Amino acid sequence: MRQFKFKINTELSGSLARTGTIKTPHGEIQTPAFIVVGTKATVKAMTPEQVKAVHAQAVLANAYHLYLQPGHKLIEKAGGLSKFMNWNGPTFTDSGGFQVLSLGSGYKKVIDMVGGQQETVSTQDRRAFVDNDGVTFYSHLDGSKHRFTAELSMQIQHAIGADIMFAFDELTSLVDSYEYQIESLRRTHAWAERCIKELSRLRAEHPDRSYQALFGVVQGAQYEDLRRQCARFLVALDFDGFGIGGAIEKNRLGEIVSWVNQELPKDKPKHLLGISEPDDIFAAIENGIDTFDCVSPTRVGRNGSAYTYFGRKNIVASRFREDFSPLIEGCECYTCQNYSRAYLHHLLHAHELLANTLMSIHNEHFIIKLVDDIRNSIVDGSFYKLKQNWLKNYYSKVDK
């Protein structure tokens, strides 16, 4: 019995935006929702109680990382991801497909979301090699050799036991040729079919775990024909929802998401992988995205930046040394309720671990609240007003 359900609650006329509810065995997710990232079965520097307190509805972990350490079998023995990490809400796992890029062609390179200059990586520097059947790669932890296939990714994710899993895909970069995108897409399609097949085998083997939902991932980079083609291909398969992945030029994000969502069935949830900048969030939701995840709030926080209504602020900067006000006046997060910018500045300079926790709490709270506010604005029809005012402030360069 599949317990995964998605229901649309309200729609914003004149756009693809909607609110909805995803029902999983571990609880409901009110969408649009920002899904917090906990790659290695932990949201870095935060306890599950703190994750709950910032109103996170679900956590997304990573199959690649958990396979290498501590091993998916161990998590299975522990009773599944949710129990293992003491997070009693819904969970997602990413397939490990992203590592094809981050360890392969994008090794040591930042994925350029703006679409500027990019270099490809020479073969000898690569740690991952893609072929039609799968990916051979070397562990970033100890250099040991491994091989991922669609089947193994499903076995890993199935063992980890998240409520929502993603099909194994290949992520290309913007500099890959159109020809390569076609070749890659062919693999992503084949792997999607193999994921479906492998999951049905696993479900038959483990009826108790048939609750796990599987999302297919749409690739195709910046090409409209490829994006639409990929979406149509995946629709024909038995996916519970869809992820949209791959290299996306920042200024075309809304456009690309809209092509895909015009092809995908309306009544299934759509997840945009790895996005959380405020302007991207507005663009994504406006074009029909229900959930997204991103490492940015925690990573940026650990590295000293805080989200505010007037842009990100580098709290390590000396101008905050004697600033005894909270990160945001009136912010309801634990950090702003109790600590000043000067204190956070001090913790960051002293490399105190509490800095990571307090900065992460604020940033996660901030992004989650933004998405919650957007959800409410869809319900009461004030979406466009919120978007306009919000982004005007955020990019105003005012230092408040």
Added chain:
RNA sequence: GCAGGGAUAGUGAAGCGGUCAAACACGGCAGACUGUAAAUCUGUUGGCUCAGCCUUCGGGGGUUCGAAUCCCUCUCCCUGCA
């Protein structure tokens, strides 16, 4: 008191006649971070009218075309012996 060693930019520490405004580390300053090889990475860090010039390597004085680097002397510190 005698013998030896040492004083280098914010700190520690290289340099031991020219390529030294002086390695490197830390600290400082600034920036970046979008399916986490990230408590990470990048740039910068004497001054200025900045492709050049000026003042620096404990203080002072020498040697030399040229000194942080050699000599004399003073001050302070360390280690032995008295």
